[in-house]
Amino acid sequence: MPEIDGLALRKACGRFATGVTVVTTTDAGGDHGLTANAFMSVSLDPPLIMVSLDNRAKMLERLRASGRYAVSILAAGMERTALHFAGRYDPDLTEILKARGDLPVVPGAAVHLLADVVSEVPAGDHTLFIGHVRDIHHDEDVAPLLFWSGQFQRLMDHA
Secondary structure, X not given: XXXXXXXXXXXXXXXXXXXXXXXXXXXXXXXXXXXXXOEEEEEOOOOEEEEEEEOOOHHHHHHHHXXXXXXXXXXXXXXXHHHHHOOOOOOOOOOOOEEEOOEXXXXXXXXXXXXXXXXXXXXXXXXXXXXXXXEEEEXXXXXXXXXXXXXXXXXXXXX
């Protein structure tokens, strides 16, 4: 088998359009968030979702400590929010997080999912956190923010 170059794999996988999420949790140090597009639904019965975090991310230990997380699926037009949680601090953003139950979420997001971690799976340089969904909020009239080929995108035909 030929050795696969990590950059080539990243570029190839970047051709798969994804939604953009902010994964959040809270601990004694406050609220924390991280932009991620490595998110998926795992099971409907029981209701399970999964997020994948880089093993070097500060968020990894925070999520482990809290044992719970929220996923905010960002709405079209929330590029600045995505960049803020990707490490490009934006001082002009106000009300960046709000409480939904016992977890912080991004206000104005198309979807909020709250989950309790039920499984943690090491996967190379990432760790997968499978969560049991315990709360859902979504706005059917809001189009999602998309990410494709290294850039933010929007749905063309969303009414």
